Amino acid sequence: MQTQHTQNRLRSSDLAYSVLADKRRRYAVHYLKQRNEPVPLSELAEQVAAWENDKPVDELTSKERKRVYIAMYQSHLKTLAKEGIVDYDADRGVVSISEAFADLDVYLEVVSGGTIPWSLYYVGLSIVNAVLLLVAWLELWPFATVPDLAWGGVVLVSFAISAFVQTYQTRRMRFGDEVPPPELRERS
Numbered sequence: 001m002q003t004q005h006t007q008n009r010l011r012s013s014d015l016a017y018s019v020l021a022d023k024r025r026r027y028a029v030h031y032l033k034q035r036n037e038p039v040p041l042s043e044l045a046e047q048v049a050a051w052e053n054d055k056p057v058d059e060l061t062s063k064e065r066k067r068v069y070i071a072m073y074q075s076h077l078k079t080l081a082k083e084g085i086v087d088y089d090a091d092r093g094v095v096s097i098s099e100a101f102a103d104l105d106v107y108l109e110v111v112s113g114g115t116i117p118w119s120l121y122y123v124g125l126s127i128v129n130a131v132l133l134l135v136a137w138l139e140l141w142p143f144a145t146v147p148d149l150a151w152g153g154v155v156l157v158s159f160a161i162s163a164f165v166q167t168y169q170t171r172r173m174r175f176g177d178e179v180p181p182p183e184l185r186e187r188s
Contacts, residue, residue, distance in 0.1 A: 045069035
């Protein structure tokens with residue numbers, strides 16, 4: 001049973017920055033959300049190792065598997081279980097995503113070198129559109145030749161297109177939606 005503290009913790013923004021700051025934990029959560037059923041620790045560790053080493057599971061060395069397995073067993077799963085993200089049965093060696101966390105839409109905003117976060121993009125778009133409408137309202141040439149309703153349409157379309165693009169990109173960045181995890185999709 002989830003406590004109120006655990007449910008509040010799951011909804012806290014600290015979660016993304018502390019618990020999911022570790023790549024192995026993100027990979028584990030992604031795989032568990034994707035599977036949506038109890039998974040043996042060995043299977044989880046193999047998949048995390050495969051993503052970490054950028055190779056198929058059947059090409060992993062024993063050392064690569066063992067390194068991830070030990071880290072998952074000794075540290076990561078205990079942390080994820082303590083925070084209410086996973087249910088970990090150490091006796092059976094089985095891990096599953098917790099009910100409270102399974103219902104959350106967690107996504108990772110991956111901002112590559114040449115891009116800006118969506119929040120800054122929308123601030124910039126708002127400024128550009130405000131200047132555009134101001135110039136049209138002042139009836140400065142060549143803006144005065146276009147009807148005000150058309151400028152309103154330009155503003156509306158610019159925000160609508162931006163919202164559709166953001167929605168598409170955000171859905172691609174959700175945990176558990178596709179293989180591989182979001183940050184590995186950016187490499188492709």
